[in-house]
Amino acid sequence: MSRLLVRDLAQLVTPAGTGAPLRGRALGELDVTEDAYVLCQDGRVAGTGRMHDLPAALGDVDELDGRGLVAIPGLVDCHTHACFAGDRVEEFALRAAGATYEELHAGGGGILSTVRATRAAGEDALAAAVERHRRWMLRAGTTTFEAKSGYGLDRDTELAQLRAIRAAGGVPTWLGAHAVPPEFDDADAYTDFALTEVLPQAAALAEAADVFVERGAFGVDQARRYLAAARDAGLTLRLHGDQFSELGAVPLAIELRARSIDHLEATTTDGVAALARSDVTGVLLPASALFLDRPMPPARALVDAGAAVALATDFNPGSAFTESLPLVCSLAATQLHLGPAEALCAVTVNAAHVLDRADRKGRIAPGYDADLVLLDAPDWRYLAYHLGHDHVAAVVLGGERPELG
Ligand code: NIG
Numbered sequence: 518m519s520r521l522l523v524r525d526l527a528q529l530v531t532p533a534g535t536g537a538p539l540r541g542r543a544l545g546e547l548d549v550t551e552d553a554y555v556l557c558q559d560g561r562v563a564g565t566g567r568m569h570d571l572p573a574a575l576g577d578v579d580e581l582d583g584r585g586l587v588a589i590p591g592l593v594d595c596h597t598h599a600c601f602a603g604d605r606v607e608e609f610a611l612r613a614a615g616a617t618y619e620e621l622h623a624g625g626g627g628i629l630s631t632v633r634a635t636r637a638a639g640e641d642a643l644a645a646a647v648e649r650h651r652r653w654m655l656r657a658g659t660t661t662f663e664a665k666s667g668y669g670l671d672r673d674t675e676l677a678q679l680r681a682i683r684a685a686g687g688v689p690t691w692l693g694a695h696a697v698p699p700e701f702d703d704a705d706a707y708t709d710f711a712l713t714e715v716l717p718q719a720a721a722l723a724e725a726a727d728v729f730v731e732r733g734a735f736g737v738d739q740a741r742r743y744l745a746a747a748r749d750a751g752l753t754l755r756l757h758g759d760q761f762s763e764l765g766a767v768p769l770a771i772e773l774r775a776r777s778i779d780h781l782e783a784t785t786t787d788g789v790a791a792l793a794r795s796d797v798t799g800v801l802l803p804a805s806a807l808f809l810d811r812p813m814p815p816a817r818a819l820v821d822a823g824a825a826v827a828l829a830t831d832f833n834p835g836s837a838f839t840e841s842l843p844l845v846c847s848l849a850a851t852q853l854h855l856g857p858a859e860a861l862c863a864v865t866v867n868a869a870h871v872l873d874r875a876d877r878k879g880r881i882a883p884g885y886d887a888d889l890v891l892l893d894a895p896d897w898r899y900l901a902y903h904l905g906h907d908h909v910a911a912v913v914l915g916g917e918r919p920e921l922g
């Protein structure tokens with residue numbers, strides 16, 4: 518039996534209640550305990566409370582000194598593209614000089630330039646890349662991450678990506694419909710290939726399927742065909758939708774009962790109202806909007822209308838080269854007009870819901886996985902308040918102290 522006592526915490530902060538996803542007022546309801554402890558046993562939280570209520574005879578237990586620290590749940594990044602080779606630093610410089618992301622994509626760069634590097638890398642190099650990115654995420658407080666394929670777009674590389682993500686402990690999503698690779702004439706022909714040649718094996722490796730609905734990528738009819746086949750193969754459905762243009766991805770997500778629709782920078786009033794009436798979670802990616810100098814998604818309107826929202830990094834080499842959910846929380850507060858408490862719920866319990874793990878991730882409560890982040894801050898709101906700061910003093914993952922080096 519392994520036990521860890523995190524003691525003398527300045528604050529212990531966790532989303533209130535047990536349900537998921539949190540909507541409306543419930544998004545942002547937290548339990549804050551001062552002068553607190555967390556007892557972890559066999560990878561789970563065994564108890565929490567105030568220090569003066571700590572049971573007297575705990576027996577043999579490792580201790581972690583929480584003085585001056587704030588404990589929040591391990592952060593959950595529910596949307597990343599963490600399995601890639603190479604970089605896009607040349608394109609970054611071109612964009613800084615005025616080129617747009619869409620122009621670079623149309624010219625064969627963008628996603629397709631990462632596809633070339635990822636196809637050439639080989640599975641060992643991809644596994645090493647995801648592992649490196651996992652460590653970056655962990656240092657920023659992310660204890661659970663999703664990662665997508667989508668930089669292979671041929672059978673062997675897509676499957677290698679999914680295996681590499683699993684090997685690093687990520688939650689794998691098959692983004693088989695990310696872009697049309699150059700060896701195909703059109704999106705229909707590529708969709709046929711992906712569904713007949715890749716889906717049967719991808720379905721055994723991935724938990725979800727995702728599609729990029731956008732001009733120059735996949736239209737609504739192709740996306741419907743791709744997602745319906747993925748659903749029949751047992752995968753949860755997700756969409757990249759309304760990033761640049763509102764093509765009908767929101768109604769499609771609702772029609773197919775998708776778990777999430779992600780981006781929503783171009784979503785207007787009807788889309789907000791429709792999402793609020795649905796069970797589809799809107800995953801907001803403000804680091805991507807910032808990185809591409811695009812409009813921010815209508816986060817405040819979504820929350821006020823009662824939609825379920827989560828926040829994620831979109832970590833990738835082209836449109837969001839950041840692994841930091843604390844930065845995303847700062848952007849949520851300064852750009853999306855969400856309070857720090859709403860942001861914290863959106864990167865914990867609601868993100869865990871998107872990954873179908875809200876029964877064990879995203880809260881610090883008995884029975885949940887013992888995943889904690891200890892912030893070197895006097896108040897948990899520093900997570901969003903201290904812009905760009907490295908707050909993470911320690912991480913507990915499954916009741917253990919992982920290497921952060
Ligand atoms: O979510 N929009 C499409 N896909 C990614 C970008 C991937 C890339 O640029 O490599 C996104 O922003």
Ligand code: FE
Nearest residue numbers: 596598757831
């Ligand atoms: Fe993305």
